[in-house]
Amino acid sequence: MSHLFPNYARDSIDLVDGSGSYVYDQQGNRYLDFMSGIAVSNLGHKHPVVTKALADQADKIWHSSNLYSSNLQESLAEKLTAEKDYLAFFCNSGTEANEAAIKLARKATGRPNILSFEQSFHGRTYGALSATGQPALQEGFFPIVEGFNYLPYNQLEPLKEHLNENVAAVMLEVIQGEGGIVPAEEKWLQAVERLCKENGSLLIIDEIQTGLGRTGTFFAFEQYQIEPDIITIAKALANGIPVGAMLGKATLGTAFGPGSHGTTFGGNNLAMNVANAVVSEIGQPNFLNSVVEKGNFLMEALCSMKEHSSKVLDIRGKGLMVGIELDTPETLQWAIQELKKQNLLAIKAGKNVLRLLPPLTISQEELADGITIIHSVLNQS
Ligand SMILES: *Cc1c(COP(=O)(O)O)cnc(C)c1O
Numbered sequence: 001m002s003h004l005f006p007n008y009a010r011d012s013i014d015l016v017d018g019s020g021s022y023v024y025d026q027q028g029n030r031y032l033d034f035m036s037g038i039a040v041s042n043l044g045h046k047h048p049v050v051t052k053a054l055a056d057q058a059d060k061i062w063h064s065s066n067l068y069s070s071n072l073q074e075s076l077a078e079k080l081t082a083e084k085d086y087l088a089f090f091c092n093s094g095t096e097a098n099e100a101a102i103k104l105a106r107k108a109t110g111r112p113n114i115l116s117f118e119q120s121f122h123g124r125t126y127g128a129l130s131a132t133g134q135p136a137l138q139e140g141f142f143p144i145v146e147g148f149n150y151l152p153y154n155q156l157e158p159l160k161e162h163l164n165e166n167v168a169a170v171m172l173e174v175i176q177g178e179g180g181i182v183p184a185e186e187k188w189l190q191a192v193e194r195l196c197k198e199n200g201s202l203l204i205i206d207e208i209q210t211g212l213g214r215t216g217t218f219f220a221f222e223q224y225q226i227e228p229d230i231i232t233i234a235k236a237l238a239n240g241i242p243v244g245a246m247l248g249k250a251t252l253g254t255a256f257g258p259g260s261h262g263t264t265f266g267g268n269n270l271a272m273n274v275a276n277a278v279v280s281e282i283g284q285p286n287f288l289n290s291v292v293e294k295g296n297f298l299m300e301a302l303c304s305m306k307e308h309s310s311k312v313l314d315i316r317g318k319g320l321m322v323g324i325e326l327d328t329p330e331t332l333q334w335a336i337q338e339l340k341k342q343n344l345l346a347i348k349a350g351k352n353v354l355r356l357l358p359p360l361t362i363s364q365e366e367l368a369d370g371i372t373i374i375h376s377v378l379n380q381s
Pocket of ligand 1: 095122208209210
């Protein structure tokens with residue numbers, strides 16, 4: 001009998017080891033990892049640089065406290081803001097990064113309301129849950145935080161109707177992840193940015209799943225020529241060590257003065273040393289180019305499959321964040337189990353989308369192996 005709350009629908013396998021693009025269960029079965037712990041292990045498992053960063057710091061000081069200065073936080077902030085005029089705040093998870101973003105937006109603008117989108121996912125704590133446009137996730141947890149409204153994604157008219165002098169911020173994912181791998185349309189996102197500016201509302205971009213190179217650029221929004229006011233990241237930032245960050249325009253700094261917001265663990269030395277190593281790795285010449293190339297290779301292979309499989313309705317995504325929309329939720333559950341039988345781990349998104357998130361470090365050969373397995377499963381009748 002399990003002593004855990006049943007709040008997750010868990011598969012029976014227990015992953016106890018990993019190396020590169022492979023993970024191993026307790027029985028020693030090897031799986032090709034096409035989910036990266038939900039876009040966390042972007043550099044694969046046991047990456048030598050990342051492992052060394054953790055071990056080096058483990059031998060020094062694990063935790064000091066935000067009552068003292070931190071060179072590790074400063075150097076990570078400098079890398080993340082890349083000479084742009086942003087400041088960083090470090091926390092421990094995605095949902096916390098979004099909490100910080102929501103609080104900063106309200107305080108900096110003096111306005112109460114946040115607009116987000118249907119099928120979005122921003123996290124499980126009350127502020128982030130209140131921003132999440134999925135009624136099923138809020139059910140039973142009312143009252144949620146006031147001042148949140150959900151609009152249809154990729155549509156401009158509803159946004160125009162709701163933008164007024166009470167709107168502190170518009171918050172969105174560049175590619176909706178949990179919602180089903182739905183990319184923003186370029187024209188729409190650029191119009192959202194312009195409308196926010198005109199209205200004095202901040203644009204918060206949740207890059208928690210799309211960030212850290214997942215889509216072929218460091219942040220996915222870079223592919224849209226926009227400049228968010230606030231950016232949130234987490235998941236892959238320390239490749240599995242819990243960490244989150246909020247980046248905001250330096251002009252917002254005065255709204256977060258001493259004592260306004262904080263966390264005990266946030267910016268912890270272990271997480272910071274690992275995150276510094278992760279961000280440096282992603283910044284290596286050609287790293288992001290290789291993600292683009294592998295993404296193109298994956299997308300082309302899957303699109304040719306679409307023509308041969310009656311089960312595949314659509315294929316969407318960017319870089320190594322790809323969704324295969326299947327005809328029914330039952331097909332999706334069946335496909336995930338069949339892939340597992342062939343030693344490939346992939347997960348769901350939305351109701352009927354098979355989500356592929358291989359490590360960004362995956363080799364061409366491993367990627368091709370995965371594609372062969374996916375072909376063999378989805379082309380079965
Ligand atoms: C996973 C995720 C979150 C929440 O992150 P946690 O670390 O689970 O709190 C928020 N936004 C997006 C887009 C995510 O994918």
